[in-house]
Amino acid sequence: MSVPESSYVFANSQHLRELERLQTIEKVFDPASQRRILATGLTTGWRCLEVGAGAGSVMRWMADIVGESGRVVAVDVDTRFLTELQPSNVEVLKEDIRHLVLENQSFDLIHARFVLVHIPDFRVALSQMLSLLKPGGWIVLEEPDFAAARAIVGNSEALQSVNRVNQAILRMFANKGLDYALGVKLPAIFQRLGLQNLSVENDTPLANGGFGIATVMKMSAIQLAENYIATGQATDHDIEQYCQFADEPSTWAIYHATVGVVAQKEAII
Numbered sequence: 656m657s658v659p660e661s662s663y664v665f666a667n668s669q670h671l672r673e674l675e676r677l678q679t680i681e682k683v684f685d686p687a688s689q690r691r692i693l694a695t696g697l698t699t700g701w702r703c704l705e706v707g708a709g710a711g712s713v714m715r716w717m718a719d720i721v722g723e724s725g726r727v728v729a730v731d732v733d734t735r736f737l738t739e740l741q742p743s744n745v746e747v748l749k750e751d752i753r754h755l756v757l758e759n760q761s762f763d764l765i766h767a768r769f770v771l772v773h774i775p776d777f778r779v780a781l782s783q784m785l786s787l788l789k790p791g792g793w794i795v796l797e798e799p800d801f802a803a804a805r806a807i808v809g810n811s812e813a814l815q816s817v818n819r820v821n822q823a824i825l826r827m828f829a830n831k832g833l834d835y836a837l838g839v840k841l842p843a844i845f846q847r848l849g850l851q852n853l854s855v856e857n858d859t860p861l862a863n864g865g866f867g868i869a870t871v872m873k874m875s876a877i878q879l880a881e882n883y884i885a886t887g888q889a890t891d892h893d894i895e896q897y898c899q900f901a902d903e904p905s906t907w908a909i910y911h912a913t914v915g916v917v918a919q920k921e922a923i924i
Contacts, residue, residue, distance in 0.1 A: 674736055676874040677710040680769075683867050684913070685712055687858060688768055688797060691915050692717070694854065695793035700724040701763040704787060706752050706780075707770035710736045717766075718742045728762075730755055753779045760789045768797040775832040778844075785848065791922035794850070798838035800912040801825055803859050808907035809900050816889070816896035817908060820876060823888035827879070830886065838914030850918035859912040865904040872910045873901035 692713075697703070699722045705714045708729035718727040719742070727745045729737060734749045741747060748755070752767075753776070765784050771777040781796075788794055801824055806817035828835035842855045862868050876883065880894045889897075900906045 670735065672874075672878060674710060676871065676878065677736065678712075679871050679874060681710060681712040683871055684768065684797070685716070687856075687913070687915065688713055688766070688795075689716060691795050691797070691854075691856070691917050692764070692766055694917055695764055695795065695919075697721070697764060702726045702761060703728070704762045704765045704784070705729045706765065706767035706784065707731055708734075708737055708747070711741075713766065713768070714745060715742065717764075718745045728757070753783055755783060755787075757787055759786050760792075762787050762792060763789055764793045764795070766795045769799060771796065772798050772828070772833060772835070772837045777834070777837065781844070781848075785920065788920045790920055792920050793917065794920070795915070795917050796841060797913055797915045798841055799835075800838040800857075800859075800914060801828065801835040802839075803909055803912040806900070806906075806908045807861070808905070809903070813896050813900045813906070816893040817900050819889045819893045820883060820897040823883035823886045823893075826886035826888050827882050838912060841914055841916045845916055845918045849921060851921055852917075852919040854917040856915040857912055858915065859909055861907060861909055863904050864901050864906040864908075868910045869901040869906075869908070873898045876901070 697720055701721045702725060703717045703721060705717065705727060708714045708731045711729065714727055714729040721727060721744065723744055725744060729745060729747045730750050730752055731737065732749065732751050734747055737747045765788055771780060774780050784794060804821040806814040825835050842853065845853055860868055876894055876897050883889050883894060884891060
């Protein structure tokens, strides 16, 4: 993700474990991301910016659509999973989006998923994205709302542990000066910025354990256990219970909501 290591909560995660987590996120969230991006009219010849490219699935997918006459620039402060040979129409930059120096108004489409939630001064990052967007260009942002999380079905001890871990997640973000409910605020932010043709989706899956978002959140809990415990909201036992809960198909919970916002920069007439 395009944030300094001091604020990105997964900055120190182990290579293979983090790659597996990112690839699982891609499997779970790419279909919705692709649908939102395609709604902009993405086609051959477009110039696209992928902010926080992660393991690179969206970057490569967009590159295939825009073709050789198009271009995809991928920006991330951590490019360790993007070192393999990329398509000829892809450029990978190890940069912080807030300080990225590229030609203004040069992109037809800018996309970021689960990036701004990790940036305390996210408005600086958003302002930079909009400065890089062409008049009439499209921006697609997808950010979480962790305040939506709650355990619903499971044994009483596990439900309590899961909800304690949910509180630890909120406290961890807050302690870092991050907005754990940023997703639900994006539509109003876009509106105030004068963006047009605004489209909003609030995806709040009620999920059972054993796959999908439950598996993603279990992976995050394993990697961030020390961070969660350090908040004082959850114990090691709570995290163990949380992971077991997320593995059990008979349990049900909302792990977080994802708000997808698509909008267009005002065209110059």
